[in-house]
Amino acid sequence: MATEHRTAAILAVGDEIVLGQSLDTNSRWLSQRLFDLGIVPVEHATVGDDLGAHAAAFRRLAERADMVVCTGGLGPTADDLTRAALAGASGDTLVEDAGALASIEAFLKERGRAMSPLNRTQARRPSRAAWLPNGHGTAPGLAGEVGACDVFCIPGPPAEMRPMFEGHVRPRLKPPTDRAVRTRALHCVGLGESDLADRLGSLMSRDRNPTVGTTASGGVVSVRLRSVAPGEAEAERLLDADEHEVRRLAGPHLFGADGETIAGAVVGRLVARGRGLVVAESCTGGMLGAMVTQVPGSSAVFRGGWIVYDNRAKVADLGVPGALLGAGGPGAVSREVAAAMAEGALRHGRDRDADTALAITGIAGPEGGSPDKPVGTVFVALARADAATDVRRFSMAGDRESVRRWSALSALAMLWMHLAGAPATRLLREIEATTGVSGTGA
């Protein structure tokens, strides 16, 4: 048993990963979490479903780090070998755990399923290891030792892995006590990573404490701060000072910290202002509604949506004038139709106290582009009960999925800027804005 966890190694197991059929995202996530806790990851390794290779990896990594987290190989089938590999690496034998068995049985029973002999193997563990409860699946985890190294084994599916790490691994961790490491992420929308880096300037030099870095993912650009200090209070104070400066430099683009999402920030501000939101989606097909309703408590502000991918639905459900869609009109992907969709949604949403509407229409590809309106052309409209409709044209890059994600995100960014009191802010990938356009005369 390690007295302190200063270093960690991460082991991912599975033929599907080592052969390239699946992308391992667990190792990155675990590294971030451990590093945030002050434990330094020193190596990632991935081996296939091979008992010898897996046990050898356990033994080797146990020499290299104070602790190992292993993901995968805990399923019910013959190629799930983590239980046996841990026993092998620690010179132990497998026993059936009555508590684990009862937990699997209860999980299955709750879902109207019976225990199979395969599920029963999931209750096995090395005799000197403990089992870790899994609230989201049948595979219990394991906490054991190989030599002086603490080894934690948790399932591969991220929806099971993450809560198990937080609930059952993290409480068993022993980060170094002679120093405190603290991290904070600050999230921005509507600007690019290099724009943000330009704004941050010398904050990003590598020899500072805190260190300041940027990452970009799916339209959100994040500033990551990491401070090291003798004590927690000092580490937090260093972060607070830098956060203050980053907020000043990023301005209204900054919407939240750490686990916050742009949808969550928008919902929070709509709640605070007592507003009601409706959405009208063409090319995104429901993705914007799905993002908003992903926020717990969004029911306080989300008043509904219309997925009007089909032009007949645009007319029938939202009252978009047929003339806009027909020959000679501007067409379904136009500022006029975006405005008509948002204004129609607002009109239909009045019976449920909606006063804010977002609409998206665009060409997600791969087909449907033209020289005037290539794939990636997207119009987003924001209509409000108390102000003129704002319509922006965007040029999104990437494949169908990227264009759709960026479209939904840009709609939220546009609403965020209005709510943040910076309605004129030009957004990343925006190529033209028009305020006061109306599609319906409503």
Add this chain to the structure above:
Amino acid sequence: MATEHRTAAILAVGDEIVLGQSLDTNSRWLSQRLFDLGIVPVEHATVGDDLGAHAAAFRRLAERADMVVCTGGLGPTADDLTRAALAGASGDTLVEDAGALASIEAFLKERGRAMSPLNRTQARRPSRAAWLPNGHGTAPGLAGEVGACDVFCIPGPPAEMRPMFEGHVRPRLKPPTDRAVRTRALHCVGLGESDLADRLGSLMSRDRNPTVGTTASGGVVSVRLRSVAPGEAEAERLLDADEHEVRRLAGPHLFGADGETIAGAVVGRLVARGRGLVVAESCTGGMLGAMVTQVPGSSAVFRGGWIVYDNRAKVADLGVPGALLGAGGPGAVSREVAAAMAEGALRHGRDRDADTALAITGIAGPEGGSPDKPVGTVFVALARADAATDVRRFSMAGDRESVRRWSALSALAMLWMHLAGAPATRLLREIEATTGVSGTGA
């Protein structure tokens, strides 16, 4: 020098990867490419910018595989240590290569930049290694040896790594000539991994050829086949035979192969039957619509949707009887309301030739559960113009996001089973089915 490359190891280098700041996608890409060429990846490893750890990784992996591909650590700065690590692992010394230097100079000159002392270090290589040209950046690659193992080092940025692999590593590879390796994935919905394994039975024994394994991800369970044979035709024939058997054993649960999705399979079948689909979503908030419209060409069958997260929207947009929602009624999360939502959507969709409607209402959490209807309780209804409405009650596990994903997926699975001619198939996490229920008398 290995006479043949039967096995490979992949090494990724960089603090940003091992600390979790960046996600390594190179190792997966390289594994896929190597495996397609008949070379079996046996391990991935990631180490930080640390000379000792990097050289040790080269030596260890050289014992484990016939070849190693290393990405990263070839930049111009002090933390780029791949050149030195390869020299250290092979007992060699670094020399400056005139050809590499000229190539870097030419690359910079073309872009109006001058050679810096830092760039000059990129022309160094172990004396017994060769340099590999890089058409997209300043970092040359390396081809060297550690013991009998061939080692290829290429830069980390995917835009440089991929063309260098194709242009300069691949021609140096020596895949086994005595065998061909082929893989195939077959995807299923509506059953658990252990159910599927039970059906596959002895197909999954580890000494077969093809090998047959299963993986589960987000509600889809996949069967992975891998054959090894003296020639490609024979390897394909082995896969075909096993695919035939897997299809027989999985029955209607199997919906597609390799890159196919359940939404794609459902859309394909709706297109083939000339049907039109509408959706009504409460707890999923648009996610089902987003999944369907993610399929290119879904516009041929998708006729629109209503996001009726708010009860007032259920009444106003879909005609759900208010009495079902009020005190004394079954409530918003009930079989009656699911049926009324689907039937209302169908009625409203008739003007655009919809004949099939899916509706979802449930409790995604974290709030809103009750003893009768805990978080995870979800009703899915399928209404059709030509058949009685089918409503199923599910008990979903996991957090809000998981409950919502599983709900949307289960709705697609339910429709798939109907389209596959197996309407009575009980689905994973389904706890009760009722056919002929109607919420509206429509």
